[in-house]
Each structure stands twice: as C-alpha cells, then as structure tokens.
Amino acid sequence: MTNGQITFVIGGARSGKSRYAEKLAAAAGEVVVYVATAGVYDDEMAERVKQHRMRRPVGWCTVEETHNLTGVLLSLPQGAVVLIDCLTLWMSNLLLDNNVPRPAADMVEKEKYIIDQAREMVQVARDRELHLLMVGNEVGCGLVPEYELGRVYRDIAGRVNQLLAELSDRVFYVVAGLPLELKSLAAGNASKEI
Numbered sequence: 001m002t003n004g005q006i007t008f009v010i011g012g013a014r015s016g017k018s019r020y021a022e023k024l025a026a027a028a029g030e031v032v033v034y035v036a037t038a039g040v041y042d043d044e045m046a047e048r049v050k051q052h053r054m055r056r057p058v059g060w061c062t063v064e065e066t067h068n069l070t071g072v073l074l075s076l077p078q079g080a081v082v083l084i085d086c087l088t089l090w091m092s093n094l095l096l097d098n099n100v101p102r103p104a105a106d107m108v109e110k111e112k113y114i115i116d117q118a119r120e121m122v123q124v125a126r127d128r129e130l131h132l133l134m135v136g137n138e139v140g141c142g143l144v145p146e147y148e149l150g151r152v153y154r155d156i157a158g159r160v161n162q163l164l165a166e167l168s169d170r171v172f173y174v175v176a177g178l179p180l181e182l183k184s185l186a187a188g189n190a191s192k193e194i
Contacts, residue, residue: 004129006122008168009179010136010161016177018085021135022055028131029081032060037090039066052085066093067100070117073124073132080130087118087136087164091157111156118160122167136161138173 007024011017025032034056040046056062065072069084076082084090094100094114101113125132139157165171171182 004126005131005170006125006168007133007170007172008136008161008164009133009172009174010138010165011174012138012141015174016179017135017137017172017174018052019055019177020172020174020179021083021085021133025081025083025131025133026057028133030059032057032081032083033072033076034060034062035069035072035082035084036062036064037066037069037084037086037093039089039093066090067097070121070124073121073128073130076128076130078128078130080128081133082125082130083133083135085135087134087160088139088157091160092153095153095156107152111152111159114156115160115163118163119167122164134164134168136164 007021009017009021009024025034036049036052038045038049040049053062063072067090069090073082091114094117095110098104101109105113122132124130137157138161139154145151145154165182169183172179173182174180
C-alpha cells in the first residue's frame with residue numbers, strides 16, 4: 001500500500017468482509033489501529049465483539065468510537081494503518097442519535113450530515129496519508145424494508161457506500177469469503193462500453 005491509500009471492503013452479513021479487511025490491514029503494517037464502531041447493548045452483541053477481538057493480533061490497538069471517526073483519524077500519527085469496522089453501524093449510530101446533527105433534526109438533515117462526515121473522514125485520511133481500510137455492509141440486495149426508518153437507513157447506507165466507493169482507491173466486494181476487486185472491473189466494463 002502507498003501512503004494515503006483508501007480501501008473499502010463491502011459485503012453482506014457474514015460474507016467474510018471483516019476477515020478480509022483484517023488480512024489487508026495485517027499486510028499493510030505490524031501496528032494497526034482498529035476502530036470499532038459497535039456499541040454493546042446486549043449479550044449477543046457482546047459475544048460478536050468478543051469473537052472479533054479474539055481474531056485480532058495482539059499488537060493491534062483498538063479504539064472504540066461510535067460517532068466521531070474523523071476525530072479518531074485526526075488523533076493518529078501520519079501514515080498510520082487504520083481499519084474501521086463497521087461503517088454501517090456507524091451510520092446507524094448517527095441516524096438513531098436524536099442529537100445528531102442537532103436536536104430534532106429531520107431525516108434530510110441527518111442524511112446530509114452523515115454523507116458530509118463520510119466525505120470528511122476520507123479527506124482527513126488522505127491529508128494525513130493514512131492507510132485507511134473501511135468495512136461496510138451492502139444493505140440494498142434484500143427486500144424493501146417494511147418500515148420507513150428501515151427504508152431511510154437503507155437509502156442513506158446505499159448513498160454513503162456509493163460515495164465511499166467513488167472516493168476509495170480500491171473497493172472489494174466479499175461474497176462467501178471470496179473478495180472481488182470492483183474498481184478495476186468497473187473501469188474495464190466502462191471502457192468496453194465506449
């Protein structure tokens with residue numbers, strides 16, 4: 001990886017995306033800052049977090065942050081290797097927080113805020129020449145959610161995923177544990193159509 005490289009790893013639930021991102025991070029450097037965005041609110045989530053922690057190498061530093069990812073990136077040394085897992089939980093945290101971006105903000109304001117925060121996070125990573133790996137869920141392949149909040153969440157996640165894919169140097173889609181590098185395929189398909 002060269003300085004400032006941004007990698008986005010996306011996939012469905014239990015697709016192997018986190019494991020793949022962890023392999024990429026380990027290959028990028030011995031010391032990795034693992035940014036965990038999950039809040040632990042029940043026993044099942046505590047078990048998931050425990051399993052993730054057990055997989056990580058001992059030398060990795062873990063930072064737990066549910067909201068301010070840009071602040072975390074600003075606090076790290078230039079050129080650090082950073083793995084954020086998971087952006088979809090981060091979006092959910094921001095969407096469900098009644099004080100983000102201000103008390104009583106509507107969904108349009110929340111969406112703009114989340115998109116702006118995603119863009120700023122990538123820009124800070126570039127400016128600080130971080131080796132940033134981001135993990136997110138592809139949430140648009142299933143049924144249309146029955147409830148409005150679910151549809152809003154799916155739409156915001158889809159828009160943020162598109163933005164992050166555009167801003168990233170490499171994008172991997174993981175299915176059944178197998179990574180597929182999308183940027184080169186997208187460029188190849190576009191050139192064939194011209």
